[in-house]
Amino acid sequence: GNADIQADVVVLGAGPGGYTAAFRAADLGKKVILIERHSSLGGVCLNVGCIPSKALLHAAKVLEEARDFRSHGLKFIEPEVDLDALREWKNGVVTRLTGGLMGLSKQRKVQVVNGFGKFIDQNNIEVIDGEGNKTVVGFSQCIIAAGSAPVKLPFLPEDPRIIDSTGALALKSIPKRMLVIGGGIIGLEMATVYHALGSKITVVEMLDGLIAGADKDIVKPLHKRLEKQYEAILTKTRVTKVEALDEGLRVTFEGAKAPEPQLYDSILVAVGRSPNGHKIDAQNAGVAVDDQGFIHVDKQQITNVPHIYAIGDVVGQPMLAHKAVHEGKVAAEVCAGLSTFFDAWVIPSVAYTDPEIAWVGKTEAEAKAEGIKYGKGAFPWAASGRSLSLGRDEGLTKMIFDEETGHVIGAGIVGPNAGDLIAEVCLAIEMGCDASDIGLTVHPHPTLSETVAMAAEAFEGTITDLF
Numbered sequence: 001g002n003a004d005i006q007a008d009v010v011v012l013g014a015g016p017g018g019y020t021a022a023f024r025a026a027d028l029g030k031k032v033i034l035i036e037r038h039s040s041l042g043g044v045c046l047n048v049g050c051i052p053s054k055a056l057l058h059a060a061k062v063l064e065e066a067r068d069f070r071s072h073g074l075k076f077i078e079p080e081v082d083l084d085a086l087r088e089w090k091n092g093v094v095t096r097l098t099g100g101l102m103g104l105s106k107q108r109k110v111q112v113v114n115g116f117g118k119f120i121d122q123n124n125i126e127v128i129d130g131e132g133n134k135t136v137v138g139f140s141q142c143i144i145a146a147g148s149a150p151v152k153l154p155f156l157p158e159d160p161r162i163i164d165s166t167g168a169l170a171l172k173s174i175p176k177r178m179l180v181i182g183g184g185i186i187g188l189e190m191a192t193v194y195h196a197l198g199s200k201i202t203v204v205e206m207l208d209g210l211i212a213g214a215d216k217d218i219v220k221p222l223h224k225r226l227e228k229q230y231e232a233i234l235t236k237t238r239v240t241k242v243e244a245l246d247e248g249l250r251v252t253f254e255g256a257k258a259p260e261p262q263l264y265d266s267i268l269v270a271v272g273r274s275p276n277g278h279k280i281d282a283q284n285a286g287v288a289v290d291d292q293g294f295i296h297v298d299k300q301q302i303t304n305v306p307h308i309y310a311i312g313d314v315v316g317q318p319m320l321a322h323k324a325v326h327e328g329k330v331a332a333e334v335c336a337g338l339s340t341f342f343d344a345w346v347i348p349s350v351a352y353t354d355p356e357i358a359w360v361g362k363t364e365a366e367a368k369a370e371g372i373k374y375g376k377g378a379f380p381w382a383a384s385g386r387s388l389s390l391g392r393d394e395g396l397t398k399m400i401f402d403e404e405t406g407h408v409i410g411a412g413i414v415g416p417n418a419g420d421l422i423a424e425v426c427l428a429i430e431m432g433c434d435a436s437d438i439g440l441t442v443h444p445h446p447t448l449s450e451t452v453a454m455a456a457e458a459f460e461g462t463i464t465d466l467f
């Protein structure tokens with residue numbers, strides 16, 4: 001063909017899905033080219049997603065704990081925030097990881113081509129770099145890992161005070177009064193950071209609760225804590241108009257808790273993410289993209305074109321890094337002729353707020369709606385010695401069981417470190433465990449992990465003792 005360079009497998013996009021697929025395909029003996037628009041690898045997750053947000057959330061936690069422990073006998077002077085130093089530390093965490101990926105690519109002889117790639121036909125992608133240089137990359141097989149981008153609200157004016165998650169993570173300044181549009185995971189994580197740094201926060205959410213995917217009883221302890229910390233949480237309310245004035249952004253609301261028009265110093269828009277399927281000229285390769293921009297795949301990550309695969313945010317919900325990684329491995333292995341399938345039963349979700357919220361499998365609301373005969377076991381953390389010794393008592397571990405088989409089919413956890421605790425339930429579901437498998441497993445004392453065992457025992461009715 002007319003390709004400048006040629007590979008067995010070309011991976012389009014170097015996020016967690018793309019770099020995982022590229023590395024796995026190379027390990028399996030394929031000649032791999034990885035195309036990435038940005039100079040650093042790692043995609044949204046490493047550069048402007050999971051990792052910088054967790055770094056800043058840790059800083060937020062340190063600040064809040066210093067404040068909280070004043071009432072438990074520790075006196076600190078009011079902590080001071082050096083925004084430049086904090087930003088530099090956060091950037092350092094990111095570059096250490098993205099630099100590591102570059103090293104891993106070299107080790108595996110994965111060739112990284114910098115620039116924006118678009119399909120020319122079923123076997124070629126044209127890549128244009130920042131200076132306008134063109135490279136045609138030919139392939140036998142291709143894995144599309146183009147990810148997603150923040151959804152924009154069409155009625156918002158262009159104004160530097162209106163930012164998305166990427167702008168929020170850039171940490172340019174700390175606004176006095178900030179409006180967060182969207183009470184989902186990303187909006188609340190960023191609100192947590194800016195609140196700790198000193199902003200007055202209002203969250204506005206169209207739906208009737210925060211973090212709509214999780215059960216209401218799991219979200220309630222978070223909602224209660226945030227209500228005390230924030231200026232307002234406006235559920236069942238939407239923003240209808242924003243005017244960019246010199247004195248601030250004037251916001252008009254509509255809905256159940258709509259206040260009079262308000263002035264804010266900054267607005268963070270976190271209303272979801274949309275897949276990048278429409279930006280890569282997929283039609284030139286005959287790859288079908290739906291109206292929303294998703295590319296549909298089968299359980300081997302194969303698109304409607306047999307030698308073209310797709311993985312990660314661009315193939316559908318949930319848009320999470322751990323899903324992208326697992327799909328990336330499957331695609332690479334199928335490329336190499338292995339008969340691998342993506343057959344995870346469950347994919348966990350975590351909001352790294354304070355308290356954290358984690359859920360996996362069936363929520364109670366879903367079990368109810370689907371008419372599943374379910375039973376549940378719950379353990380309130382007010383009875384956990386470890387939780388109380390952290391100065392916290394609002395947590396809850398709830399497990400959902402199938403009444404017929406006794407298998408655990410879901411769980412919701414709220415409390416510090418809920419995100420780490422949910423991993424045990426993921427394994428239990430994948431292994432087909434019932435309540436006694438979990439309850440009879442000796443958990444270390446005193447840990448928060450005991451709350452999982454206690455919730456299982458509560459379902460069995462064998463709970464005898466509270467720690």
Ligand code: FAD
Pocket residue numbers: 012013014015016017018035036037038042043044045046048049050051053115116117118145146147148165166186276279280311312313314319320321322323324
């Ligand atoms: P992406 O990470 O989006 O990567 C796609 C890559 O492809 C990008 O680098 C892009 O530049 C490149 N690209 C796209 N099109 C082209 C093209 N045509 N040519 C060249 N390059 C191209 N998930 C979690 O699991 N846990 C979290 O804690 C978490 N926190 C998050 C926090 C924030 C603020 C955000 C925004 C997201 C968060 N996510 C989190 C979601 C997570 O970042 C995504 O699910 C994940 O990055 C998806 O991986 P991906 O490989 O599909 O695509």
